[in-house]
Amino acid sequence: MEATAEGxxxxxxxxxxxxxxxxxxxxxxxLVDVMGFESYLRWGLILIFMFxxxxxxxxxxxxxxxxxxxxxxxxxxxxxxxxxxxGLMAIEAEYTFFTRLLFFSQ
Amino acid sequence: xxxxxxxxxxxxxxxMPGIVDDWSADKEAFHVPWGKAMMWIFLLSDTFIFSCFLxxxxxxxxxxxxxxxxxxxxxxxxxxxxxxxLILIAIMTFILITSSGTMAMAVNxxxxxxxxxxxVLMLATAAFGVSFVGMQAFEWTKLIEDGVRPWGxxxxxxxxxxxxxxxxxxxxxxxxxxxxxxxxxxxxxxxGDYDKSNNYEAVEIAGLYWHFVDLVWVFIxxxxxxx
Numbered sequence: 335m336e337a338t339a340e341g342x343x344x345x346x347x348x349x350x351x352x353x354x355x356x357x358x359x360x361x362x363x364x365l366v367d368v369m370g371f372e373s374y375l376r377w378g379l380i381l382i383f384m385f386x387x388x389x390x391x392x393x394x395x396x397x398x399x400x401x402x403x404x405x406x407x408x409x410x411x412x413x414x415x416x417x418x419x420x421g422l423m424a425i426e427a428e429y430t431f432f433t434r435l436l437f438f439s440q
Numbered sequence: 441x442x443x444x445x446x447x448x449x450x451x452x453x454x455x456m457p458g459i460v461d462d463w464s465a466d467k468e469a470f471h472v473p474w475g476k477a478m479m480w481i482f483l484l485s486d487t488f489i490f491s492c493f494l495x496x497x498x499x500x501x502x503x504x505x506x507x508x509x510x511x512x513x514x515x516x517x518x519x520x521x522x523x524x525x526l527i528l529i530a531i532m533t534f535i536l537i538t539s540s541g542t543m544a545m546a547v548n549x550x551x552x553x554x555x556x557x558x559x560v561l562m563l564a565t566a567a568f569g570v571s572f573v574g575m576q577a578f579e580w581t582k583l584i585e586d587g588v589r590p591w592g593x594x595x596x597x598x599x600x601x602x603x604x605x606x607x608x609x610x611x612x613x614x615x616x617x618x619x620x621x622x623x624x625x626x627x628x629x630x631x632g633d634y635d636k637s638n639n640y641e642a643v644e645i646a647g648l649y650w651h652f653v654d655l656v657w658v659f660i661x662x663x664x665x666x667x
Contacts, residue, residue: 342547342551342644343548343551343552344548346545346548349541349544349545349548350541352544353537353538353540353541353544356537356540356541357534357537360530360533360534360537363661363662363666364526364530364533366666367512367525367526367665367666368525368526376666377667380662380666380667381662383662384658384659384661384662387658388655388658388659391540391651391654391655391658392651392655394544395540395543395544395647395651395654396647396648396651396652396655397644401472402452402458402462402470402471402472403454403455403456403458403459404458404459404462404463404469404470404471405470405471405472405477405480407459408469408470408480409480409481409483409484412484413484413487413488413491416488416491416495419491419492419495420491420495420498423495423496423498423499424498424499424502426499426503427498427499427500427501427502427503428502428503430499430503431502431503431504431505434503434504434505435505438505
């Protein structure tokens with residue numbers, strides 16, 4: 335496959351395949367709700383389908399798979415900082431939750 | 441994957457040595473058109489904005505002592521007497537994915553210098569975007585009629601309304617902006633601007649933005665509607 339400075343040109347068939355795949359993955363994630371899965375099975379499936387969909391969109395539709403690593407790392411690594419934010423906010427939420435439980439039970 | 445010719449025509453290294461070369465040499469780091477690099481950096485900043493919204497949503501949902509409303513029921517519709525959970529959101533998801541598909545095709549035909557097909561596919565993408573925003577307006581109307589407000593709702597935790605209107609509203613704003621953006625670029629494609637400059641990269645850059653809007657929806661769908 336050719337990825338040149340002039341642009342990204344790839345066979346149409348790969349877009350069609352990813353398109354169909356995204357449809358299937360969306361249907362599966364919708365089925366998670368319809369089937370009424372609960373707890374860790376539900377969350378696990380939701381996350382798996384979500385990351386698969388996001389990965390295919392970024393890699394194929396947005397052509398990240400064919401970009402040079404200097405660009406890919408510059409764009410894909412900084413969002414990892416968000417894991418710190420998510421972790422801190424989760425700890426903070428737990429704390430707020432327990433203080434509320436204590437306060438409201440008085 | 442083949443080597444990319446730099447502006448000097450020299451062959452660039454791949455993999456880790458390529459990163460070191462691109463970042464350390466006294467020259468441009470990204471061997472892409474500047475518009476594309478800037479769009480990627482804008483999308484990176486937008487990622488942080490949406491992540492802040494979703495993280496604050498996680499925070500209020502975890503910390504509330506009142507049960508969270510069940511999105512499966514809140515967003516259920518009764519169509520022809522059949523009760524269907526989350527059906528409108530599922531349709532909106534499929535519409536956005538379809539629009540992403542037509543956009544990818546538009547980018548492809550752009551690089552084949554097929555002026556008319558590119559413009560038509562971009563307009564089709566924009567039309568799907570309009571129908572998405574229309575459904576969102578319908579959804580908002582229904583929820584507001586049901587009594588959902590940013591400060592409270594009849595289904596459960598008060599924070600539900602605040603996060604719902606903020607997150608979906610900001611996403612809807614992005615879709616609306618994208619429709620206008622696509623319309624402008626499609627018009628320029630049809631007028632032949634990019635044939636004159638022999639450069640269709642504007643279509644790919646618009647495509648990056650549109651795919652990002654779809655990408656954000658993937659996360660909203662998973663965390664807000666399904667979780």
